[in-house]
Amino acid sequence: MIKVAILGATGYTALELLKILARHPQSDVVALTTRQTRNPPVTEVHPSLTGLFDLPCEDLSHEEVGRRADIVFCALPHTASMDAVPQLLDSGCRVIDLSADYRLDDPGVYEKWYGHVHTDPTRLKSTVYGLPELFRDQIPDADLVANPGCYTSTSILGLAPLLAEGFIEPNGIIIDAKSGVSGAGRTPKQGTLYAECNESVTAYGIGNHRHTPEIEQILSVVSGVSVSVAFNPHLMPMDRGILCSMYPRVRTTASVDEMMAACREFYSGQPFVRVVEHIPATKHVAYTNYCDISVRMNRDQLVVFSATDNLIKGASGVAVQNLNLMLGLDQQTGLI
Numbered sequence: 001m002i003k004v005a006i007l008g009a010t011g012y013t014a015l016e017l018l019k020i021l022a023r024h025p026q027s028d029v030v031a032l033t034t035r036q037t038r039n040p041p042v043t044e045v046h047p048s049l050t051g052l053f054d055l056p057c058e059d060l061s062h063e064e065v066g067r068r069a070d071i072v073f074c075a076l077p078h079t080a081s082m083d084a085v086p087q088l089l090d091s092g093c094r095v096i097d098l099s100a101d102y103r104l105d106d107p108g109v110y111e112k113w114y115g116h117v118h119t120d121p122t123r124l125k126s127t128v129y130g131l132p133e134l135f136r137d138q139i140p141d142a143d144l145v146a147n148p149g150c151y152t153s154t155s156i157l158g159l160a161p162l163l164a165e166g167f168i169e170p171n172g173i174i175i176d177a178k179s180g181v182s183g184a185g186r187t188p189k190q191g192t193l194y195a196e197c198n199e200s201v202t203a204y205g206i207g208n209h210r211h212t213p214e215i216e217q218i219l220s221v222v223s224g225v226s227v228s229v230a231f232n233p234h235l236m237p238m239d240r241g242i243l244c245s246m247y248p249r250v251r252t253t254a255s256v257d258e259m260m261a262a263c264r265e266f267y268s269g270q271p272f273v274r275v276v277e278h279i280p281a282t283k284h285v286a287y288t289n290y291c292d293i294s295v296r297m298n299r300d301q302l303v304v305f306s307a308t309d310n311l312i313k314g315a316s317g318v319a320v321q322n323l324n325l326m327l328g329l330d331q332q333t334g335l336i
């Protein structure tokens, strides 16, 4: 059994991790952290875990977490992760970081988009990006895996095959993305209060959403050329789920059927991407680790659809996929 710790255990992604780990045959959860000093039982923080875990959430030092665990999921906000990760790695743990702190290669890009100087910049270039459908070979030996953002993995998985095959132009791709409110986490913010977002749909982060450089970085790696996107996220009055409707310019005479066939070929052997004939919907992937993608032609405009559950394939499910690869297990362990 592998000893697992979760930092930021009171949050939404931690809850989803715990639900998955409860049915994972090779993991034993040994430490859960919070900044609260009264050591609340995890079942008080997350009542849905009643009967599944009997552990407190504790205000533990990173050294203590390192002593107890072999692998640590950092489910912390950005900046808090880069405080924790170096000490965890020094203590011999392997780390899967769910925050954005280790996703970007360039500390200057991180500072520009996140507004903070990166305090662990030398690790950025060598950190493995934890999207198994694209970087599966690099994950098993990694000590630190940067788990992707939820909007980013949903966008990237839809566009990657078409870019890799040269079917679409790498510039000017419009990504119209919609997310449920849990994408913003459990930590209270004005914009995610019920009376602010219920019965309302709004765009936000136009031109400055932090997932933009991450999408561009990974798609540039996949296609071998510089990719640019106009990323337009929207907050939806629903709990969970992401739908991306993406509008690239076509540079091929290939038909939609040929593009769909190329997508199927690209993801052959990848159990969690489904190239579907129907239009993807958040309901079809809710509470699962699937990403559904499909391609349509609307008059002269190609449209690529992709859908995920932001908390599962967009966060905790793919984190467990990464855990499985790091442990040499089947990717699907605990996830289906």
Ligand SMILES: NC(=O)c1ccc[n+]([C@@H]2O[C@H](COP(=O)([O-])OP(=O)(O)OC[C@H]3O[C@@H](n4cnc5c(N)ncnc54)[C@H](OP(=O)(O)O)[C@@H]3O)[C@@H](O)[C@H]2O)c1
Residues within 6 Å of the ligand: 007, 008, 009, 010, 011, 012, 013, 014, 033, 034, 035, 036, 074, 075, 076, 077, 078, 080, 098, 099, 100, 148, 149, 150, 182, 183, 184, 185, 186, 187, 310, 311, 314, 315
């Ligand atoms: N939500 C999603 O759909 C999603 C998807 C992909 C990636 N992510 C990323 O995953 C990470 C966790 O997201 P989440 O949605 O689980 O967030 P969350 O629900 O807000 O939980 C984060 C937890 O971290 C702790 N925390 C907050 N600020 C902290 C600080 N400065 N130092 C130490 N601990 C702190 C809090 O616990 P205490 O107050 O108990 O200490 C909080 O419960 C974030 O980096 C997020 O961007 C989220």
